[in-house]
Each structure stands twice: as C-alpha cells, then as structure tokens.
Amino acid sequence: MNPLETHTRRVRDRGRKLLVPYLTGGLGAGWTDHVLAAAEAGADVVEIGLPFSDPMLDGPTIQRASDAALAAGATVDGILADVARIDPGVPMAAMTYANLVFRRGADRFCAALRDAGIAGLIVPDVPVDEVEPLSRAAAAEQLDLVLLVSPATPAERRVEIVKRGSGFVYTVSLMGTTGERPALPESAGALATALKQLTDLPVLLGFGVSSAAAARAAAEHADGVIVGSAVMRKVLAGATPAEAGGFLATLREALDRPDD
C-alpha cells in the first residue's frame, strides 16, 4: 500500500475524521506557509492545486485563485520546488487537470510529484475510462491516484471507480463545480454511505463543504471532508496563514466533536 493510503486508513481506523484542505499552489510568495498552517490546524492531508488556465470543474473562487497564481508566474516546476522545501508532517496530494499531466508525460509528471514529496494525485478530467496510462504511471511512483464519484455515477461505475482508485474515494457532493454552498444536499450523505458499503477505502466528501456545520453534517456519513473554496476565498481576501489556519481549526473542532 502506498504512503498516502496507509496514512488515510490509519487516521480513519483511529476513529478520527479526515480534514483535507485544498490550497492553490504558487499563490503569493509565502504560499507554503498556508500549507504548514493548515497542517498545524489539524489537516490530515493537504491538497495542493497546480493551477491550469482552463479549470473545467472549478467554480469562481478556485478559478480566481488559479488565474491569480498563473498571472503571478506560478509554474508546476516552481510549485513543486516550493513543496520540496517544506515538511508539513502530513501527506500532500496534487490536484490538477489532464493537460498539465499529459503535456509532460504521465510518467515524468508522477516522478516529479514524488521527487517533490507529494503522495497523491487527483485529476478530475481523467475519468475511470481514460485512467489506465495514468494509473500505471502513478503506481510506478507509489503515488495514490484518487478518483472521483459523482451523484450521477451509475451503480456499476461506482464499483469500477472504487476498485481503480486509491488513497481515498473523493465523493462529489452535488452536481456542480467547486464552490461554497449554504448546506450539503441530503443526497451527499446517502452517496457516501453507499460508497462505504462498496469499499474499505476512506470515503471523503467534497464540493460545497463550506462551514463547521457542513463539515459536521458530512462526517455523519463520510470518513472526512475536503474543503477548498471556503478557505481559498479567505486566502484571496488576504487572510494570513494563521487566519486561514484558524478557520480550518474550527472545522477540525467540528469534526472532532460531532455532538456540539
């Protein structure tokens, strides 16, 4: 088993809900301080966005963060060099789009991630039907390739996805792009529950987990949550690493104390 999945299973098996914040790589000179602060605030895995010019599955907040990072000169190589210099003490996973992966070649891309100390990869526009070459490249570098399940995914595809994915199952809570929502839809919990019956992988919920209340609701059914836009909105508005970490700490608290 690869290091990311070993870690996510261990956390889950300890009875702790996983908190996985997403941070756009290369956004500002001290961006890695946000990664360290997130880990400090109780993140179990940190997702690092490698910005792409045309992010098909991202809503306005992550789009803005990606555009700002690219406008400031962010590159995959630069971000990976930054990442290689830090040790947040928890695994990191890269999230990006197919073109950045295939431009370099899946093998070289995965090798570069591993060299930078990254343990997982999420590529939302490579669905399970197209995943074979990337799966092989990731496996060769002991990277976990995390696959997404959507509310639209038919039952037989869910089986295929949880079989082919590793690290954790990324459960998309709603039919939409990334972004904050007032509350999680009811169906999200049901989907997470159904997936947990299919697989022993940790099942995490993402998309629209914007608040402590939403995180708590998600954790009733899932093994943890992924939080992107809610934290990136604060970062874009100028939140310091300590301030963004403070927000994540409230989510940590909500996940640890479900009865409050």
Place this chain on the structure above:
Amino acid sequence: MTAPAVDARRPTDDGRFGAYGGRFVPESLVPACDEVDRAFRAAWADPAFRSRLDEILTGYAGRPTPLTPAHRLSAELGITLLLKREDLMHTGSHKINNVLGQALLAQRMGRTRLIAETGAGQHGVATATAGALLGMATTVFMGQRDIERQALNVFRMRTLGAEVVPVHTGSRTLKDACTEALRHWVTAVADTYYCFGSVLGPHPYPWMVREFQRVIGDEARGQAAAALPAGTPDVVVACVGGGSNAAGTFAGFLDTPARLIGVEAEGGAALSHGTDGVLHGFRSKVLQNHEGQIAEPHSIAPGLDYPGVGPEHAYLADHGRARYVTVNDTEVVAAVHRLARAEGIICALESAHAVAWVLRAVTTGEVAPGATVLLTLSGRGDKDMATLMELT
C-alpha cells in the same frame, strides 16, 4: 494517385481517432455523454429521425446548397474553381446543419433546454434559431470580448429569444465560453443538452458533429460528379478552426483520390503549430506552452480563434490523408475582396482562409494550371463588415 487507406468513417467505441479524441471530462458529465452517444446511435439508425432532419434541412434551412462554378476567378487563375455554397444556408453558415441535428436529438432525448458556446456568434445564432424553431429554451455562453466585437450577433440571438451569458474568465473569448458552458452543463444535465458547435468536445461530439456536417461533402461529391469530367475534383479545400465544415466536406471525399487541404489561421493554427494536449474533453493538437497552459490564439476571423482542433483532423494529418496549411490575416482580407469583385460573393473571414490558400497555391504551383478545386465557402461575410470597414 490513390488515396491512402485511412478509415475515419467512425471512431472506436471509446471515441478514438487514432491517438486522438476520447472523453476527458469530470465524472459528473460521463453519464450525460454516454446518454448522448446512445441516443445519437439510435437516432442516426432511425429512418424517421433522418427523414425529419432532411425535411427541416430542405424545407427550412435551405439544403441542398449549390455548387457554384466561380467562372471569372477560375479564368483569372487558370483553374476550375467550384464553390460549395454553405454561405447560402439559413442563419448564414454551415453551423445550422449541425445544430438542427443536435436540437432534434435533444428533443428526442426529452431535453427542454439547449446550451451552447459561441465565439463569433454564428453557432450561437444557429442554436438560438433551432431553439426557437423547436420551442426549446436556449442559453448561449459568449466571452465578454467577443460580445463587444460581435454586437450584431448578440442582438440576433436575443431577438430569437435566447439568453446570452457573458463570460468574464480567462481571455474572455471562445475557449473560455466553452469551459464555462461545460461547467454549467455539470449543474444542469438533467434537463439540458449541450450543443457543441464544432467537431470538438468529449466523445461522441466530434464524430456526431462530423456526421451532421457530412451533408456538405456528400452533396458536393454528387454535384462534382455531375459538373466535372473526371468526376471528382483534384483538390478539396476548406477552412479549419475547430474544423466542422472541413470535416463535413472531407467526409464526402476521403475515399476518392482528391487532395484534402485544411486551411488554418496563422495565429490559431493548432495543427500547424500545436502539440499533443487535452482541452475541453478531448485529446488533439493544442496551442499551449511547455507546461501545458493553453495559449490564446489571435485571428482576424473570430470563428478560427480557438486553441485546439477536432481530433479527426489531427488523425488525418498524422496519416497524411489531409494536409493542413496556414494563411495570414492580410492574405485573408485580400481574398475577401478578390472573391467579392470577381464573383459577387462576400464570404466570411473564416471561409476566406480557404480562398486565400487557393490564390497562393496557384502562384506557387501547389495547385497546377488546369486543376479542379472544390472549395467550401462555409459562411457569408455580413458579420465581418465592421471589421473590414475598420481596415479600409
């Protein structure tokens, strides 16, 4: 000369034209694409669907279009030039061929709403037209910069009852409109059909749009057989942005000895200057930097302002079955004027790329004296008058 054996009649079941095509979309869109694929296969095999589409193409949209001998220009150039007149189609371009097919399919699938991306506005106008004709709500995504450049088409769409949504992200042009339309589709797949405007996007779109556009090539082949002593032209030429009019035209001539030439805009030439990439759900040639960030193309013809190209063209290029060349904006403007004065036809800036190549190829000898050339004139030039006025 015999044509190399290239079988582009249909892609593989997973939508591959050789190494290109496929379906690189978020999981949320995979079932929707599957459903379009199943519905299209059933509809295309259903004589009732085909005859209803034929009826509308004929009785409403203006098919068949003539194959017009360009007598005076031919005499000037010393060749036989035949123009396939898609500029005479309802709404002003070949776009309506595809849109009517997809809109009928959407209706058959029980969808009540159409969405589309548009650059110059031609595909947006065609989609708004089909929406009005079939009583379907229509939303068109259009980059803010294109909205400013193409005010007339924005007003046409709104007159037809469509909602035009400005896109403010990225370069605020066609590629961003396409990305935004895909994002929107994720939220609305239950009742909404995404009507792609070219041979682009996730499988089955590149193949399906080619099939809806092949009426151009099939008609032209029959017309050329009647018009030319040799039966088929020596050269078949069409402009290529995403590549739908070229794909439709080439489909009629793939198994003939005709040389197939696709003409790209110098500033938006994914086949001539691009590299392998994945954009908007498919693998093809893409204009991008060394890390894979998508480049912003620049062409005087907004319909060719796209950083990718249909996967079938990348396949035909690799196999040498079609050749892709570029012309620059100056040659294109000159070609509009030359065709207008010689033949009384003001064509679209996009279509003028094909004309410009013929004008050049006659002087370089790439088109030999006495050769027969069939050129698809994909659209009329009314929309470009403001652009041309600024230049004069």
